[in-house]
Amino acid sequence: MILVTGATGTIGSELVRQLEARGAPVRGMTRKPHDSFVQGDFDDPDSLRKAIDGTDTVFALTAPGPWVPAHDRALVDAAVDSGVRKIVKLSAIGSTDEQMPANWHAAGERAVRESGLTWTILRPAGFASNVLRWLPAIEAGHPIPNQTGDGRHAFVDPRDVAAVAAEVLLSDHHEQTYTLTGPELLSVPDQVAVLSDVLGSPLSVVDVPPEIYAEQLRAAGLDEAVVTVALRGAELIRSGGEETVTDDVERVLGRPAGTFREWARDFFG
Template identity: 75%
Template sequence: MILITGATGTVGSELSRQLIASGIPVRRMTRKALPDFVQGDFEDPVSLRKAIDGADTIFLLSAPGPWVPDHDRALVAAAIDAGVHRIVKLSAIGSTDQGMPGNWHAAGERAVRESGLAWTILRPTGFASNVLRWLPAVRTGQPIPNQTGDGQHAFIDPADVAAVAAEVLVSGAHDGRVYTLTGPALLSVPDQVAVMSDVFGLALRVVDVPLEVYAEQLRAADLDETVVSVALRGAALIRSGGERTLTNDVEQVLGRPARTFRQWIETHRTLFSST
C-alpha cells in the first residue's frame, strides 16, 4: 500500500492515476474529506497517523510554503512510528541538506535521510504546466509577462515527475538516491512563447516585467512575505543564468528521454483555446 500525500495536486493526482492504472494499491490523502480519499492533516498527529496506518511506502508532498519543514518532519515522525518501510520525498531543484534561507525543503530532506527508512529524494525543475498561468493572456491576446528575461530553465513535464516517482516507489533499486529531474532542453520565456506561437498558430507577444514590478504584483496579491522573497529569488536566479541545470536522471530511471516542452504544449493545447 502506497500513501500519496498532496494527492489532489499536479504531481500527486497524476502519480495516483499512473499507479492505479498499474494495479498498485494506493491511498490518497487530503486535508478535506473527499470521496475515495483519506483525510489527513500534517498539523494533526492523530489524523496523520490514521492516514498512514497500514501503508508500507509514502510519497511525501506538501504544498509549497514556509510550513513545509514542519509538515515534512511531522510526516517522517509518524511514518517511523507506524513502521513504514520507504519514503519518497518530492523536493525541488537547488535544495541541499545544508539549505539556504527560504529553502523550504532542506529540513525535510534531512529528516528523510536521517529517518532510518529506505528513501529517495526527487528534485524537479519548474513544471512545463506552469505556463497555464498565462491562459488569460493567451486567450485575450495580451502580452505574456516575463519575470526572468532571457534566463533559461529546463522545464519538465509533471507527468515525467510522476512517472519517476511511480518507479522509485515500487523499486528498491533507487534507495538512497537523489535525482534532479529536468526537461531535455534549456528554454527562456521567449523560447517557450515561440513554441506556443508555433503550435497555436498565433503571434504571441512577451513583455518584460522587472523584478521590482514583480515584487509589487506579488505583494498586491496579498502573498506572505516569505513566499514573495522565495519567488523573487527564484526569478532572479533564472534571470541571471544561474539555473541552467540539465540532467539525464529521467532517462536513467525510466529508460526513455524526458518529454519536451513542445510535447507538453501539443498534448494540452485545447486548454488554451478561448472557446
C-alpha cells in the first residue's frame, strides 16, 4: 500500500490517478476531510500515524512554506515508527544548501536520507501548469505579467513528474536524486508566444519589476517568508541562474520529457 500525501494537489492527484491506472494499491492523504482520502495533519502526529498505518511506501509531498522542514520531519518520524519500508520525497530544483535563506526542502531531504528507509528524492523544475495563474489576464485581454525578464527555465510537465514518481515508487531507485526538467529552456515571452500560437490569439507581455512584484505578493496576503522565496526564485531565473536541463525524466521513464507546447495543446486544445 502506497500513501500519497497532498493527494488533491497538482502532483498528488495526478500521481494517485496514475498509480490506480497501474493497478497499484494507493491511499491518498489530505489535511481537510475528503470523501476519497484519509485525513492527516502534519502538525498532528496521531493523525499521521493513523494515515500511514498499514502502508509500506510513502510519497512525501508537503505544501510549500516555512513549515516544510517540520512537516517533512514529522512525516519521516511517523513513517519510521510505523515500519514503512520506502519513502519518496518531492523536493524542488536546486534544494541542496540548508544554509541558503528560505531553502525549505534541504532539511527534509536530509531527514529522508538519514531515515534508514529506502529513499528517492525528486527535484522538479517549475511546472508548465504554473501558467494557469495567467488565465485571468488572458480572459480579460490584459498583458501577461512577467517577473523574470528574459531569464529561461526548463519547465516540466506535471504529468511527467507524477509519472516519474509512480515509477520510482513501484521499482528500485534507492539513494537516487533526480532533477526533473522539461527538454528546453523557455523565458516567459517564449511561453507566451507558444500560448498565442496554441490559442490562435495574440498575447502580450508586461515586465513586472521586483519591487512591484513584492507589493503584489504582500497585497495578496502572503506570508513574508513566501514573499522572500518568490522574489529569490524570480531573480534567480531573471539572472540566468536556473538554466538547468537534465535527461532524468527520460532516464526513469525511457521516453523524452514532454514539451511546454505539448502540455499547452493538451490543456487548451
